[in-house]
Amino acid sequence: MADSYKPVDPDRPDLDEGTNVVRAHAAVLADNAAVVRERRVRENGLEPVSLWVIVSSAFALLVAGAVLNAGGALFSYGEYKVDGYVQAAAPGGGDEGPYTAPMIDALSKNGAKIYAKCAGCHGPDGMGDGAQFPPLGGSEWVTGDTQRLAMIIMNGVQGEISVKGRTWNGNMPSQMVLNDVELASVMTYLRNNFGNSTGDIVTPEMAGAALELYKERADGAAVAPQVTEAELNADHGKMLSGEVIDPATIVDLETLQPVEAAGAAE
Ligand code: HEC
Structure with a gap:
């Protein structure tokens, strides 16, 4: 086949x-x-x-390969990334505060910002410059009677003044305009920083009393004259009036108002 x-x-x-x-x-x-x-x-x-x-x-x-080797610039998301960015909590979701702190901390924190007004002369460390500007750390004017301290800040001070056993003879301009919360904050900050530790607080109410005194002293003028050491000692050697509040009282950081109990303030 x-x-x-x-x-x-x-x-x-x-x-x-x-x-x-x-x-x-x-x-x-x-x-x-x-x-x-x-x-x-x-x-x-x-x-x-x-x-x-x-x-x-x-x-x-x-x-x-060449692009990646050159730092991957084409593939870099660097410009879209913001350092330290924290996403805000969605409204209504999660813990929204109020953020609270002991009143002495809340006032001091605020006061540290206001101290920027003073730091140029009295130094970031509150120790003055040893020549023209006297120290605030360890100063009896800072840790002593609150009325004297308030009067210095509001009116400024001039002429001879003795601080920590040394006599200064300079000229400090008035540090107004401050409102009651700002004045209370910077005073509380000074009295509990730079080595000072009175442990007490100057409340906004007390600072408000100081503002009233300032107005009286200015007597209608826009700016009151500076005080002197003699006037401070003669007229203002006392504590500012107002209810004394426990420095450990928990307050809302924003309003500085006491928070009654955790969760109670909504
Ligand atoms: C432009 C500079 C200047 C600025 C700003 C200034 N001070 Fe003074 N301060 C002085 C001088 C100078 C004296 C001393 C005045 C004198 O010899 O009569 C003084 C004195 C004082 C005193 C009394 C003396 C002492 O050392 O304790 C206090 C308290 C004080 N300053 C607090 C403040 C605070 C608080 C601020 C900011 C809110 C402030 N000063 C801002 C220059 C300044």
Whole structure:
């Protein structure tokens, strides 16, 4: 039978009696195995990649590598990131305060900001400069009677004044305008910082009393005259009037009003 096989005539219809299908396939497959394989691979979509694709991919990788190496500037989110940013709590969600602190801390914290007005002369450490500006740390004018201290701050002071056993003779301008909370804050701060520790607080009510005194003393004028050591000692050697409050009283940091009990103030 092997001898009776004849090549297929292209003009004749397929699979006529003279064709041995098995042999015909065998001949094609045996002679053109590589061609058949190629054809099958193409049909599967796995055709060999074009050289151009390989070359351009290599180039893109090279450029990307160079960009990353140069600090990754193209991929840096630095400009969208704000240092120290803390996302605010959503309204109505989470703990929204009130933020509270012992009254002495709340006033001092506020007072530290107001002290910026004084730091230029009395120094950031409250120790003066040893030549022109007297120290506030350890000064009996700061830790003594609150009325004297308030009068110095509000009116300014001039002429000879003795501080810590040394006599100064300078000129301090009035540090108004301060409101009652600001005056109370800076006084409380001074009395409990720079080595001072009276442990007490000057309340906004007491500072309010000092503001009244200031108005009386100015007697209608826009600016009151500076005080002197003699006047301070003669007229103002007393504590400011007002209810004495426990420095440890917990207050709302914003309003400085006492918070009755945790959770009570909403
Ligand atoms: C422009 C400089 C200047 C500024 C600002 C200034 N002071 Fe004075 N202060 C002086 C001078 C100078 C004296 C001494 C005055 C004298 O010799 O009569 C003085 C004296 C004092 C005294 C009495 C003496 C002592 O050392 O205890 C107190 C208290 C005081 N200052 C507090 C303050 C506070 C609080 C502030 C800020 C709110 C302030 N000063 C801002 C210059 C300044």
